[in-house]
Amino acid sequence: MQSRDTECCPRCGATVVGIGTSNLARTLFLREAPIGAAQAGCVDDIEEQKDELLGTQLHVYRCEALLGRGAMGRVYLAHHQDLGRNCALKVLSKRVWQTDLEYGNRFVSEGRTAAALVHPNIVTTHAIGEARGYRFLEMEFVPGRSLQELIEHEQRLVPSHAMSLILRIAEGLAAAHRKGIIHRDLKPDNVLVSVQSVPKIADFGLAKRVWSERDEGELLVGTPHYMAPELFNGEPATAASDVYALGACLFVMLTGQVPYPCGSIQALAERVQDESLPDFRQLGVEVPLEIADCIDQLMSKTPANRPSDAGEALQLLTAVAGDVPDVESLLATAFGSQPNVTWSRCGEKCCVEVRLPEGRRQTVLIEPSAHPVADRLLLLYSQCGDARPEYFEKGLRLNGLMAHGGLAIREIAGTPQFVMIDTYPRATVDAEEIRRSVLELASQADAVEKLLSGVDRY
Numbered sequence: 001m002q003s004r005d006t007e008c009c010p011r012c013g014a015t016v017v018g019i020g021t022s023n024l025a026r027t028l029f030l031r032e033a034p035i036g037a038a039q040a041g042c043v044d045d046i047e048e049q050k051d052e053l054l055g056t057q058l059h060v061y062r063c064e065a066l067l068g069r070g071a072m073g074r075v076y077l078a079h080h081q082d083l084g085r086n087c088a089l090k091v092l093s094k095r096v097w098q099t100d101l102e103y104g105n106r107f108v109s110e111g112r113t114a115a116a117l118v119h120p121n122i123v124t125t126h127a128i129g130e131a132r133g134y135r136f137l138e139m140e141f142v143p144g145r146s147l148q149e150l151i152e153h154e155q156r157l158v159p160s161h162a163m164s165l166i167l168r169i170a171e172g173l174a175a176a177h178r179k180g181i182i183h184r185d186l187k188p189d190n191v192l193v194s195v196q197s198v199p200k201i202a203d204f205g206l207a208k209r210v211w212s213e214r215d216e217g218e219l220l221v222g223t224p225h226y227m228a229p230e231l232f233n234g235e236p237a238t239a240a241s242d243v244y245a246l247g248a249c250l251f252v253m254l255t256g257q258v259p260y261p262c263g264s265i266q267a268l269a270e271r272v273q274d275e276s277l278p279d280f281r282q283l284g285v286e287v288p289l290e291i292a293d294c295i296d297q298l299m300s301k302t303p304a305n306r307p308s309d310a311g312e313a314l315q316l317l318t319a320v321a322g323d324v325p326d327v328e329s330l331l332a333t334a335f336g337s338q339p340n341v342t343w344s345r346c347g348e349k350c351c352v353e354v355r356l357p358e359g360r361r362q363t364v365l366i367e368p369s370a371h372p373v374a375d376r377l378l379l380l381y382s383q384c385g386d387a388r389p390e391y392f393e394k395g396l397r398l399n400g401l402m403a404h405g406g407l408a409i410r411e412i413a414g415t416p417q418f419v420m421i422d423t424y425p426r427a428t429v430d431a432e433e434i435r436r437s438v439l440e441l442a443s444q445a446d447a448v449e450k451l452l453s454g455v456d457r458y
Contacts, residue, residue, distance in 0.1 A: 053091060057081075059131035061089050061138070072096050072103070077141065087126065088142070092135040104135060111137050113181060114204040121172030123192060123202040139202070144195045147249070148188035156256035159291055163321040165199050166250045170317055172201045173246060173310035177239045184237045186245035187226045188252055224268050225258040229301050232269040239309035246313055247298025247306075251277070255285050259299070273301065294320045315368065318376070322427050327366055327378070334435035341438070354442035362442040362449075366434075368426055376426040380437050381408075382445035385452040387416035407448065418452070420445040 053063045053076065061078040067088065068075050073096065078089035097104045111128040114137075118124060127138040147165070151157065157165070169191060176183060183190075183204050192200045228244035231237060251259050259277055262268035277299060280287040294316055300306045307313040327350045328343070335341040340355040349367040356362060362382055369377040387409045410419045420441045424433055 053134070058089070058091070058134060058136065059129055061087070061136075063089065063091075078138075080138070086141045088123075088139045090137040090139060094133060097133075097135055107135055107137075110204075116179065117176055117181065117204055119172050119175040120198065121168045121200055122175065122204065123200045140200075142192040142194050142200055144193050146189055147191035147193055147199060147253070150193050151188055151253055151256060154256075156285065157253045159254060159288060162250060162253040163291065163317070165193070165197075166246070166253065167314070167317055167321055168199050169201060169249065170246060170310050170314040172199075173242060174314050176201075176204055177242070177309040177311060182237050182239060183242050183245070185223055185226075186242055186249065187223050188249055189223075191249070224265055225260070227272070228303065229269075229273040230303055232265075232273060238303065240303040240306050243306045243308075243310060243313045244299050244303075246310065247295050250291075250298070251295055254287055254291070255280070255283050257283075290320045318426070330429070330431045330434050331366075333431035334438070352438055352442075354438065356442065356446055360446055360450075362446040364438045364441050364445075366438075369423070377423045378426045378429050378434075379421065379423055380434070380441055381410065381419045381421040382441045383412065384418040384420060384445045384448040387418050388452070407444075418448060420448065 051066060051074070053074070054066055056063060058078075060080055060082045061076075062081060063076040063078050065077040066074060067077055073090060073092040076089045076091065078087050079085070080087055092104065092107055108128060111125060115125040115128070123142060124140040125137060126140065129136055129138075145153075173183065173186065181204060183201065185203060186201065190201065190203045192202055194200065226245040226248045228241035231241055248259060260268055260271040260275065262271060277296060280292055297316065298306060298313060307316055328345065331343050331350065331352065335343070335352075341352060343350055343352040345351075346365075349365050352364045352366060354362050354364065364380055364382045366378060366380050369379055371377060384407070406421065408419055408421045409416050410421070411417070412419075422437045422441055424437070
């Protein structure tokens with residue numbers, strides 16, 4: 001986590017040191033309307049020249065070094081005196097706090113939201129507070145550099161490295177989406193890469209506000225080069241707009257440049273909404289067709305055509321990164337010629353219906369486990385009925401007779417249920433394993449269901 005390079009303000013020629021709400025996000029100035037300027041004014045308007053916090057105590061923190069600064073505040077390498085550990089302390093500018101009450105209140109409420117996210121690929125927020133008239137966030141200190149700095153150093157990343165990083169970034173984003181939290185400002189500057197090459201997303205929910213000069217007073221949230229087309233029309237940020245930003249990050253990692261270089265928000269909005277993504281070959285970059293197709297899907301102009309959230313995006317990326325076929329492809333190979341088996345996608349799950357003798361039916365659900373990508377399993381299970389203690393002994397005996405899977409108890413919709421379940425490593429499972437497992441699970445689950453209730457519910 002280092003200070004950013006300085007740039008020149010196009011309005012006054014003054015030196016600008018740019019960071020955003022993380023210690024690594026820089027203010028971007030381009031020709032025409034300055035993208036990302038956030039109406040911050042020139043640097044001498046942002047803060048007094050003397051840093052009154054550097055080298056002093058703020059609450060239980062000693063501010064030891066300035067990591068970066070921007071229109072909204074500064075980030076320090078601080079030492080927590082009580083706990084004896086280093087942290088990154090983001091301090092909101094007094095000027096912002098006093099003149100922009102809305103942003104100050106959002107800083108507090110969304111800091112609390114970010115603190116609920118605990119994941120290996122998300123920068124942890126430890127505390128929020130106020131002291132000496134300053135509002136501050138205590139965050140995990142991540143020794144290393146930003147993803148943006150890594151891209152600038154490498155110029156562009158080889159596809160295998162880029163995919164390795166984007167998978168972990170998607171893991172963190174998916175964890176946030178599962179909690180209903182939208183990032184709104186995902187970009188390489190807001191991803192820290194540790195010295196162990198572990199990416200960590202920073203600044204959940206703390207996106208800067210950017211003013212458009214197309215229409216006076218029009219407010220955009222995020223960093224324009226990573227904003228989905230619908231956001232330029234004033235639509236609210238969603239998980240699907242985060243997915244677009246995820247795709248844009250991958251594009252930049254592979255090419256070293258943003259998809260639509262522009263000098264003004266108006267020109268950028270028109271290109272984002274109307275133009276196809278640049279061809280990698282025309283940019284002189286060799287990218288496997290599967291990855292190029294994946295980026296096209298992540299950055300589709302229409303939100304409905306993208307993965308709906310980072311969980312679905314992660315499935316897509318995982319399939320591409322490991323050349324792992326998606327579950328639907330495996331099912332098509334396994335059951336394409338069997339008229340008694342049909343399937344459909346239900347969110348992250350696939351529902352497979354098997355028609356059995358005597359007019360009975362049984363549904364087998366297939367879904368990925370919640371493990372990290374490298375350890376992820378594919379779970380196949382089928383409900384049998386309520387888990388009643390009087391059937392426990394019979395269930396244990398049945399397990400010894402099954403070639404695939406076993407009888408287990410799983411809570412479904414808040415109720416303990418008997419399920420027939422089987423698991424396979426997601427990265428290596430093949431169509432034949434799925435075919436045998438689905439048919440065995442359906443048959444066994446139906447037999448248990450018939451034994452328990454005599455009806456055909458599942």
